[in-house]
Amino acid sequence: MTSSDEIVVRALRTTQGDNLDVYALFIRGSDLVQIADISRLSREDSSPLKGFQRPEIKSHVKGITEYLNQGNVLFPNAIILALSPDLRFVAARGSKPTGDAGLSQAGTLTIPIREEGMRSAWIVDGQQRSLALAKAANSDLPVPVIGFVSDSLTTQREQFILVNKAKPLPTRLINELLPETGSILLPRELSARKAPAELCGLLSRDPNSPFHKLIKRSSEQNSKAVITDTAVITMIRNSISNPLGALAPYTSSTDGAANVESMYNLLMTFWRAVRETFPEAWALESKSSRLMHSAGIIAMGVLMDRIYAKIGGQHETYEAVLQELAKVAPYCAWTSGQWPMINVQWNEIQSTPQDIKALQETLIRLYMTSAHQ
Structure with a gap:
């Protein structure tokens, strides 16, 4: 559900690394750019390096948008977000299913909607896909998202490098x-x-x-x-x-x-x-x-x-x-x-x-x- 100032979705929560919360959820493709900023790589004179994302590749975005506009398409590729600690998760009540390994906890995640530059998430992987989803005709396409809670730029950069250094298919x-x-x-x-x-x-x-x-x-x-x-x-x-x-x-x-x-x-x-x-x-x-x-x-x-x-x-x-x-x-x-x-x-x-x-x-x-x- 989306209101004027927040998005509320079902999510699964687990912990990884140094006790960091990690969420798995689905949101509308068009909502991605409403909750997440793109942290562009830049440096001014002798100031510290900013961001980590490469520039938008217009031809890549156009190609993905054309694919999305072709009708009933499959889009299971998860967008990876770094989430601000100010989001809110409420665990679901009730007993666990029989045989549940207890690896995750179901609940409701509330993500604030803010102005660009002040948003509650940053795109770690999936920048071009997110831009294409925002332009696609089907704005309601449910998109899988994996988000980890961290406002540390160092952690975000580490995850960006790990995701993108994977060897591409020959x-x-x-x-x-x-x-x-x-x-x-x-x-x-x-x-x-x-x-x-x-x-x-x-x-x-x-x-x-x-x-x-x-x-x-x-x-x-x-x-x-x-x-x-x-x-x-x-x-x-x-x-x-x-x-x-x-x-x-x-x-x-x-x-x-x-x-x-x-x-x-x-x-x-x-x-x-x-x-x-x-x-x-x-x-x-x-x-x-x-x-x-x-x-x-x-x-x-x-x-x-x-x-x-x-x-x-x-x-x-x-x-x-x-x-x-x-x-x-x-x-x-x-x-x-x-x-x-x-x-x-x-x-x-x-x-x-x-x-x-x-x-x-x-x-x-x-x-x-x-x-x-």
Whole structure:
């Protein structure tokens, strides 16, 4: 319940650390910024450091707000607050349930509402989410909150660091999990990653795919796998995001939805042709073949875009792709020799932005030069 000067909610209370009270509760998303201040990190001249929170990340807040506005969404991520000692908790009366371990006490928590800068709580973790919840269309969404009672800035900073130094999920694990999220509407930055990750998974699993069992996946221990999934995903994402990319026409300009089937057919056609054009360099460890190297996969993706810009994007163009690849094949140094124009030995190509760019430009120049011969 919310009145003009306080919020009253059901809560569970326990103690941790140096006998600090810790509460678990639910409140409306829009009420978070009414009870909690954001303690921004700042320092003026030689004065002591103030606060601990980073600046608002507008793109992050916008992405979360868009997710929240998509309807019946799940939002179980708890906001962590540091609570002022001036709040009031009244324990519920009555006997405890049979078997209760006695770890917490149920009751009613009253939190005062005050002006900004004078509020009864500070956001320790969940600043961007709290700002998004305040802007979301559904202001009544119940949001889980964990609050510990402490007006000590040192304690608040310690908790902020502990929460935020946790190792994030590895990119490869996220990439593999994304296609399994079903129809859930994800924030924009994840949706953009979902189609490439799904295509990568299909290319790895399909027995008819030239990449079958060749892509390293976090969930698989496959001795035959020689290509990192991040390289394949980057190659696909680059083509989708480039307005002139081979895969770009299969992405909706309004909502970013991808025609995965059409994209898959095109990728199958191109990479089957690559395998046929360079059989001696296919399915080898990257140390033996730079075609299987991240640099080779990403650079060939750029050549794919250029080839399809010339021949069109219909998946019946397998023979046409073979003809175009044949124009650069004699000059490629995937497993031996030296790359022309840049005079680099085949095994000196590394997964650095500079080497990938140099290899991309070399392939394009070779292709364009051969087209005029």
